[in-house]
Amino acid sequence: MRTASILGAALTLLASPSLAQDINITTYGGAFAEALNEAYTKPFAAETGIGARMIDNSDPPAKLKAEVEAGNVTSEVYDVEQSDVIRLCDEGLIEPIDPALLPAAADGTPAADDYLPGALHECGVAIMVWSTVIAYDTEAFPDAAPATVADFFDLETFPGKRGIIKRPKYALEFALMGDGVPPEEVYDVLATPEGVDRAFAKLDEIKDQVVWWEAGAQAPQLLADGEVSMTLAYNGRIFDAIVAEGKPFAFIWDGQNLDMDYWVIPVGAANTEAAMKYIAYSTDPVRQADLSKYIAYGPSRLSAATNVGLYKDGTTEMAPYLPTTPENAAVALVNDAGFWADHGTELTERFSAWLAAN
Amino acid sequence: MANALDPHAAIVVQASAATPAPLTTADGQPLTRALARSQRVARRRAFMLVLPLLAFILVTFALPIGQMLGRSVHNDGYSANMSRMAAWFAANPPGTEREEAAFEALARDISDAAAARTIGIVGTRINYDVPGTRSLFTSSGRQLRELPDPPFRKAMVEINPQWDNDRLWVAMRSASTAVTGNFYLAAVDRTRNEDGAVMRVAENQRVYLMLFWRTFMLSLLITGLTFVLGFPIAHLLATLPTRRSNLLMILVLLPFWTSLLVRTTAWIVLLQQQGVVNDILVWLGVIGNGQRLQMIYNQTGTIVAMTHILLPFMVLPLYSVMRTINPSYVRAARSLGATSWTAFRRVYFPQTLPGFGAGALLVFILAVGYYITPALVGGSSGQLISNMIAVHMTDTLNWSLAAALAALLLAGVLALYWIYDRLVGIDNLKLG
Numbered sequence A: 001m002r003t004a005s006i007l008g009a010a011l012t013l014l015a016s017p018s019l020a021q022d023i024n025i026t027t028y029g030g031a032f033a034e035a036l037n038e039a040y041t042k043p044f045a046a047e048t049g050i051g052a053r054m055i056d057n058s059d060p061p062a063k064l065k066a067e068v069e070a071g072n073v074t075s076e077v078y079d080v081e082q083s084d085v086i087r088l089c090d091e092g093l094i095e096p097i098d099p100a101l102l103p104a105a106a107d108g109t110p111a112a113d114d115y116l117p118g119a120l121h122e123c124g125v126a127i128m129v130w131s132t133v134i135a136y137d138t139e140a141f142p143d144a145a146p147a148t149v150a151d152f153f154d155l156e157t158f159p160g161k162r163g164i165i166k167r168p169k170y171a172l173e174f175a176l177m178g179d180g181v182p183p184e185e186v187y188d189v190l191a192t193p194e195g196v197d198r199a200f201a202k203l204d205e206i207k208d209q210v211v212w213w214e215a216g217a218q219a220p221q222l223l224a225d226g227e228v229s230m231t232l233a234y235n236g237r238i239f240d241a242i243v244a245e246g247k248p249f250a251f252i253w254d255g256q257n258l259d260m261d262y263w264v265i266p267v268g269a270a271n272t273e274a275a276m277k278y279i280a281y282s283t284d285p286v287r288q289a290d291l292s293k294y295i296a297y298g299p300s301r302l303s304a305a306t307n308v309g310l311y312k313d314g315t316t317e318m319a320p321y322l323p324t325t326p327e328n329a330a331v332a333l334v335n336d337a338g339f340w341a342d343h344g345t346e347l348t349e350r351f352s353a354w355l356a357a358n
Numbered sequence B: 001m002a003n004a005l006d007p008h009a010a011i012v013v014q015a016s017a018a019t020p021a022p023l024t025t026a027d028g029q030p031l032t033r034a035l036a037r038s039q040r041v042a043r044r045r046a047f048m049l050v051l052p053l054l055a056f057i058l059v060t061f062a063l064p065i066g067q068m069l070g071r072s073v074h075n076d077g078y079s080a081n082m083s084r085m086a087a088w089f090a091a092n093p094p095g096t097e098r099e100e101a102a103f104e105a106l107a108r109d110i111s112d113a114a115a116a117r118t119i120g121i122v123g124t125r126i127n128y129d130v131p132g133t134r135s136l137f138t139s140s141g142r143q144l145r146e147l148p149d150p151p152f153r154k155a156m157v158e159i160n161p162q163w164d165n166d167r168l169w170v171a172m173r174s175a176s177t178a179v180t181g182n183f184y185l186a187a188v189d190r191t192r193n194e195d196g197a198v199m200r201v202a203e204n205q206r207v208y209l210m211l212f213w214r215t216f217m218l219s220l221l222i223t224g225l226t227f228v229l230g231f232p233i234a235h236l237l238a239t240l241p242t243r244r245s246n247l248l249m250i251l252v253l254l255p256f257w258t259s260l261l262v263r264t265t266a267w268i269v270l271l272q273q274q275g276v277v278n279d280i281l282v283w284l285g286v287i288g289n290g291q292r293l294q295m296i297y298n299q300t301g302t303i304v305a306m307t308h309i310l311l312p313f314m315v316l317p318l319y320s321v322m323r324t325i326n327p328s329y330v331r332a333a334r335s336l337g338a339t340s341w342t343a344f345r346r347v348y349f350p351q352t353l354p355g356f357g358a359g360a361l362l363v364f365i366l367a368v369g370y371y372i373t374p375a376l377v378g379g380s381s382g383q384l385i386s387n388m389i390a391v392h393m394t395d396t397l398n399w400s401l402a403a404a405l406a407a408l409l410l411a412g413v414l415a416l417y418w419i420y421d422r423l424v425g426i427d428n429l430k431l432g
Helices: A002-014 A030-048 A060-070 A082-090 A168-178 A183-190 A193-209 A218-224 A235-243 A272-282 A285-293 A302-307 A337-356 B009-018 B031-071 B083-091 B100-116 B119-129 B134-143 B152-159 B166-175 B182-187 B208-239 B242-257 B260-271 B276-284 B299-323 B327-335 B340-368 B372-377 B385-394 B399-423
Strands: A023-027 A052-056 A077-081 A124-137 A162-165 A210-213 A230-234 A249-264 A332-334 B190-192 B198-200
Touching: A023 A030, A023 A060, A023 A272, A030 A052, A030 A077, A030 A272, A030 A285, A060 A077, A060 A082, A077 A082, A077 A272, A082 A124, A082 A249, A082 A337, A082 B119, A124 A218, A124 A235, A124 A285, A162 A168, A162 A193, A162 A218, A168 A183, A168 A193, A168 A230, A168 A249, A168 A337, A183 A193, A183 A332, A183 A337, A193 A210, A193 A337, A210 A218, A218 A230, A218 A235, A230 A235, A235 A249, A272 A285, A285 A302, A337 B119, A337 B134, A337 B208, A337 B385, B031 B399, B083 B100, B083 B166, B100 B119, B100 B134, B100 B152, B119 B134, B119 B166, B119 B182, B134 B152, B166 B190, B182 B190, B182 B399, B208 B242, B208 B299, B208 B340, B208 B385, B208 B399, B242 B299, B260 B276, B260 B299, B260 B372, B299 B340, B299 B372, B327 B340, B340 B399, B372 B385, B385 B399
Parallel strands: A023 A052, A023 A077, A162 A210, A162 A230, A249 A332
Antiparallel strands: A077 A249, A124 A230, A124 A249, B190 B198
16 A cells, blocks of 8 residues: 555656646657757747746657546647547547637738648647658669659559558558549548559559568668668658768659648646647747758648748758648648548458458 | 373373463463464565565556456447437347437437537447448537437438448447457457348458467467577587587577667668678579569568577577586486487487477467567568557557457467466476
């Protein structure tokens, strides 16, 4: 018993809520948290005098859920992914966010009309956009560079192995777009049994030439080692390989699959007013673009795309590397977390069975 | 009467005379009670010493595993949030015509769940049984914030014709009680049809039984490989002079202490098509540049990497047992005329079996639950069941199915452990 009470006391100490005026911001940590800290949190604290502290956690949505259910919320703002916004909002664990409280664009367009589709959710505001995109080794194709999703599936014109993430998500969407389905119809087609068959039939065409990868770091590694000539990859990883390591890689933005991270406020947060101030501050169109100075993620606001400047190295123009730059985003698909919440289990089973059948 | 010379006689006489007065301690308490008390105090003190460990194991091991396994049969996402429907299903046996009252209960429950923002939980629960229905619940919930006018059946079908679907109602009936076996059905590639009868899922969805089978077969193969490779190493370690065997031991232990990820990626560097082994083969002219071998991102890669990573778990128990085997037994066998093979087979090898048992059990159980290595190097044919469990934990968030798969895996391992105990005897296990 004594051990239990000591344990309990220790836990309470660890999880003490923030002071009255301050806010805590829980994120996944890593390079993205550093970028958030430099672009938003530090200037916010300096300008408003509201103390703001970044907290790293390996699984913010799980922490949020546990804290709200225990009635002991330690952070005012959480960084979560799209599927988590939908789930947490459905479960009533996060507060609705009124878009009227977000700053308008420079030309007066209200915030509600200034976001990418899906970026404003009832309970969350997208803070950045990353994408799953086709990357290729320019040295593998000296004559003609591939430019479309269809080229990814064209083994004759563009020989070499292909890297694909070992998940139905992304793989099936790219397969349909490679088969000529326009982005806006991809999820409608994929919701039908014929559409799923069609996607797998497309993947069948290149199946024996595919190297399946699991961890994000594997994609640039496979390209660098010459194991594959083209691969699906997360844009940030390829950006690092190009800019930091000088690799001869390039993007095919055609058919890229956009994902977003969101700010959310948990139900029962101590300081929702300051949290909302922080969210409004960080989503201002000018400041939102500041994030791209530190990391290769694009702004979720349409009017912020033109405000993007140089990378922190002072020489790299960021716009060509961002998924949100208008010419890159021309043929893009916004990942539908709602669709995957509906069909994830079923398609994962089908995908695994398909993988195993040789 | 006892002989006067019998030395025991006096005691017997004394004892029989003293029966009424029990033995007491110096302060007059009965000895038995004082003894029991002092033993109780000692036991309690001993228990207090292990209490922290016990609490730790309970909190960090037994409780989470128990809770996780509980999820495989218990999911009240629907029953707890759709009370009218649960009541209707309880009152009406299977096969009852869905009348107006049922649809009214459905509309009212969805409306309430949408207001309470629990509709996502409800939809997720049904979605596990009928894919694609999660959004049916959430979108209908948005439209049902205000109750429609009766008749409710017509109103619900107008919102979405899916609401009159037989399979959906079977799923809702089965979810109306929190305890369900459906996740175990799903974990063995079974499902329920419109009539609620168990049947196999479509052929292109069948994956779990195959993965269980593959996991157990690969684990057995890897256990066998580690034995074949590890036995000579362990023998060498046990018989070499200490100075040289210590050096060899470091070669066994260094990889053991190296991070799993480092060793796995090292194998990628060696075995990939543009990797070291293929480069050497091409350079030697064994294969042409266009015929580079596919040795990783498939089953071969999984077997090679896992065998290497698990090898120390076989070598170390074997070594510790071999160290204790007295070399004079083999010498005696040889002097009695046995050939070296017979001496090995009949005398030396049987004595190493406890080490083999321990090593095999360790390697097999670790291999069955292996996750990172097959995920990284398994490609399409080297996936194990643990990879699917991980996908359902982190990707599809179908924790109940993940729990059911994990429970089956655990049961399989326990069953094999039991068989091992019956065949070999767990007392023969020797870890060192």
